[in-house]
Amino acid sequence: MTNTFDKFLTFLFYRKSLALFLLLAPLLIWLGVVYLGSLFTLLIQSFFSIDSFSGVIKREFTLESYYDLFRQSTNWDIIIRTSTMAFTVTLVSAIIAFPIAYFMAMNAGPKLKPILYLGVMLPLWSSYLVKVYSWKLIMAKEGILTWCLERLGLLHVLDAILALPVIGGSSLSFSYIGMFLVFVYIWLPYMILPIQASLERIPKSLLEASSDLGGGPTQTFRKVILPLAFPGVVAGSIFTFSLTLGDYIIPTIIGNSSYFIGMAVYTHQGTAGNIPLAAAFSVVPIVIMMVYLSIAKRLGAFDAL
Amino acid sequence: MRSKWNLGSIGLKTATLFGFLFIHIPILIIIMYAFSTDEKTFQFPLPGFTTKWFGVAWERNDIWEAIALSSQVALVSTVIAIFLGTLACLAVYRSQFFGKEIISFLVILPIALPGIVTGISLRSAMSLFGIPFSTWTIVIAHATFCIVTVYNNVLARLRRSSHSMVEASMDLGANPWQTFRFVILPNIATALLAGGMLSFALSFDEVIVTTFTAGQQSTVPIWMLTEFIRPRQRPVTNVVAVFVILVTTLPILAAYYLTKEDEGRKK
Numbered sequence: 111m112t113n114t115f116d117k118f119l120t121f122l123f124y125r126k127s128l129a130l131f132l133l134l135a136p137l138l139i140w141l142g143v144v145y146l147g148s149l150f151t152l153l154i155q156s157f158f159s160i161d162s163f164s165g166v167i168k169r170e171f172t173l174e175s176y177y178d179l180f181r182q183s184t185n186w187d188i189i190i191r192t193s194t195m196a197f198t199v200t201l202v203s204a205i206i207a208f209p210i211a212y213f214m215a216m217n218a219g220p221k222l223k224p225i226l227y228l229g230v231m232l233p234l235w236s237s238y239l240v241k242v243y244s245w246k247l248i249m250a251k252e253g254i255l256t257w258c259l260e261r262l263g264l265l266h267v268l269d270a271i272l273a274l275p276v277i278g279g280s281s282l283s284f285s286y287i288g289m290f291l292v293f294v295y296i297w298l299p300y301m302i303l304p305i306q307a308s309l310e311r312i313p314k315s316l317l318e319a320s321s322d323l324g325g326g327p328t329q330t331f332r333k334v335i336l337p338l339a340f341p342g343v344v345a346g347s348i349f350t351f352s353l354t355l356g357d358y359i360i361p362t363i364i365g366n367s368s369y370f371i372g373m374a375v376y377t378h379q380g381t382a383g384n385i386p387l388a389a390a391f392s393v394v395p396i397v398i399m400m401v402y403l404s405i406a407k408r409l410g411a412f413d414a415l
Numbered sequence: 416m417r418s419k420w421n422l423g424s425i426g427l428k429t430a431t432l433f434g435f436l437f438i439h440i441p442i443l444i445i446i447m448y449a450f451s452t453d454e455k456t457f458q459f460p461l462p463g464f465t466t467k468w469f470g471v472a473w474e475r476n477d478i479w480e481a482i483a484l485s486s487q488v489a490l491v492s493t494v495i496a497i498f499l500g501t502l503a504c505l506a507v508y509r510s511q512f513f514g515k516e517i518i519s520f521l522v523i524l525p526i527a528l529p530g531i532v533t534g535i536s537l538r539s540a541m542s543l544f545g546i547p548f549s550t551w552t553i554v555i556a557h558a559t560f561c562i563v564t565v566y567n568n569v570l571a572r573l574r575r576s577s578h579s580m581v582e583a584s585m586d587l588g589a590n591p592w593q594t595f596r597f598v599i600l601p602n603i604a605t606a607l608l609a610g611g612m613l614s615f616a617l618s619f620d621e622v623i624v625t626t627f628t629a630g631q632q633s634t635v636p637i638w639m640l641t642e643f644i645r646p647r648q649r650p651v652t653n654v655v656a657v658f659v660i661l662v663t664t665l666p667i668l669a670a671y672y673l674t675k676e677d678e679g680r681k682k
Contacts, residue, residue: 356529
């Protein structure tokens, strides 16, 4: 038995392409059938329609779902709301992440560096749901944040912010600001690590050359460091943008119950049972991400991943 | 020269410090709340400390069922991911062929696209082909996005290790299986373990894709989500949250130490 197996392997060893094919086949079959197959099914279903009386899905090609999707202004609101949130979260994450990544890459010594790296990686991987929930505790009316602000005498600032139109609300955990805060919190590590990696890759000789040529710190930063770190920022932004676009847990738990793309998809397929519309809806983030990725590719983000 | 950077570096240090506090304090707060005597609200400061909720959680059957399901799913998904990921790595790392980059792209896609897309795709395929929900539908979904952690870890290790050992082994008359078993496998063992642990943590924590593929069954994250929306015993949820922190954090720490010496340390 073993002998035949050995012979078979040796046989393969001299037929490189066959061996290659056999090694790759399981993965390609799995991803091809399970994943790409499902994506394809999704696309097909988005061209089906649902009979509004019987609720039965009609398996005929039609653009009805897309027509339904784009006809209603509420759906546009959902798409715009989600994209705006994703964009704002990405922007603010980049602003907060940059100095942290910069410190990790440029200033931290060899002892501190691994500690900081672990300090960013651990929250990135640790439980998503628990992290969201912790903000529910923090932002609750009788919770820790209110207590801190009260001690600092800043409670009226919070009230003033919550009184703002659109982004305000009855309390932080029922407002866009709260939701925004949680998004930034959850995705921040996804932004820090690519920026740190791209900063890490800048040869120190370049910085010395810049200062030898008379460039001050500000000039060196603007003309050398920033352009070289930019692909890292774009790489990080892919994560923050894509993750915000598709998330439906945070808007469900935090916020004022206005819909986001993810929630709309979930509701249409679940309670409404309208898979074609849900499918059409989920094509929206795919298209947005495709546009985003093609821009990111041009900006050199894939070399920084 | 040095003094010019000083102002900036104080600012940097402060920004980094606050950044790290922002990332870490919420997790500490949740651990603290698991010991609160307060049952109804999220009152702060805590009215008192108790460990009784750990006991209450221990007695709850629904929690044990969710843990059992989550562990099963994570374990089977990880095994599938290790099998598929490692084979592909062996094919990819030293050969050039048409479409090689497509494979890396395919492996990343399930986590690069929004989770909702992966979820609804699998759901729509299951509904179209009339596949009933079961533990297996969750496993299929999880294995798909777990492959990437194994693939990336093992590939990074293979690229780093020198190929001359493999050649030496073949020159000395070992067959491919022996070479794999005694040369390649020991070389990639820790990377495999690390990839597997990350994959386990990833699966144990996944909620979005799971909500679409689980049907009536509850994994730990689904159980938690239900509790968030319709709380029954808030302190018990906090206890489960602490448990989840442990179950996901420990494999990540272990994976970190297993791959620490790797240069290309990426997830």
